[in-house]
Amino acid sequence: MQADSSTSRTYGGTGIGLSISKRLVDLMGGEIGFFSEPGRGSTFSFTAAFTRGEEGSLEHKWKQYDPAFPEFRGLRALVIDDKSIRAVVTKYHLQRLGICVNITSTMHSACSYLSNYSNTSALEHLAVVFVDQDSWDKETSLTLSNMLKELRTNGSTTTLGKPPKICLLCMSFMEKDDLKSAGIVDHVLTKPVRLSGLITCFQEAIGYQNKKRVTQPSTLGSLLTGKHILVVDDNNVNRRVAEGALKKYGAIVTCVDSGKAALTHLNPPHNFDACFMDLQMPEMDGFEATRQIRNLENKYNEKVDSGALLPGMSARVAHWHTPILAMTADVIQATNEECMKCGMDDYVSKPFEKGQLYSTVARFFGSG
């Protein structure tokens, strides 16, 4: 229960954050606590129970997460925010994309920074200046904007060839429309800041041309056409139906009837883009087959990394990880940890349901 609601009024918020946090912490097997001093502030802390991660599991997670934007490496950003912890969080997100970040607390100090380093390489790759709305100062903003434009015109060599963009971080889009239309702010991101928002912002900053990506809606057909899919199911009716459905969307389908056969086909290097794997099969079930396939992939990756194996024909794939999707009529079984533990990427219901198939497949083959 908040002592008074003026904070909510000034900064927004529904007042249920603490309840949500407590619930999350409870679910993580921990306890939440706080220390508070009226007129000074509060410090919140929590404990949680974690298990030791499996070796290599972090790699697996990052592989799924990593948007791989080599074009961002070496770029620089300036974060203007007077709340140091919040600024550090923004910095963290940017660094994940390979961007170098400097933090300063006011627009005024940002202007000093720019004039101090104006002829140095420090500002060569400055692509975006992020300003938190709390730190926005209308008067200084024009000065800042002009200084940024000058950075590029005074002969400094730069890979960008255009002035750094100003991106405003605010609570809602509505608020700063006037700033955007005045041409001072180039981009607006709502908080909490998300990776996807930062990516879009940088893509615009470097003049990313591929608009097609963003605007074209995609269908199962556009996702699956030409993709090599392996279907593994010991039941011939299920195999035929799965094959029919995938072929309808343009996929090139190979069917096998056992976990063992799946191993043979998915031993790297191979041509398959994804595998749909039945879970319950005699002799070797879907879990075991997946475990063994991941094993084969890890061994192969190790050999490539150590230089013992030349990538050769598999050069198109730097790191083998074939998406394996469980097919199951029993969703409860599939959402079980065992699916993820043995290395499966996701599951789809059996028989296929179009909407679910689409959203699952889109994760691995992108959206257009």
Place this chain on the structure above:
Amino acid sequence: MEVGQLQRSFVEYMASLFREGFLDAQFSQLQQLQDDSNPDFVVEVVSLFFEDSERLLNDLTMALDQPNVDFKQVDAHVHQLKGSSSSVGAQRVKNCCVPFRNCCEEQNIETCLRCLQQIKQEYLLVKNKLQTLFELEQQIVAAGGAIPMVQ
């Protein structure tokens, strides 16, 4: 019978199969997968289903006839049957499988045998219905008509 009449009978028959629960939405899905590059898809899959089911029903009969019934084996067969009937949209057959699996878990021979009896009946019914449907299709084609798409 002239084409128009045949087509109407076909549409009505198909509608009744859905209404009475013999077939479900999955069967419609199969029909949608059929196209010029795959003109006999439905017949193909259904034929596979017939073969598969008859084999499984025989296996089930034998398994339940043993002096020491291996309920795990029985359950495995029922699981297969559930999967394939689900894939073709044979709803009533699929629905018999869940109680059957429960009986396997309880290791009750009596109830298992009754489930087997029921599932055999449902299977024969849907087989009959589908064969009638395919015959109607053939008659329409023979009379020079097109098979109506039923939503």
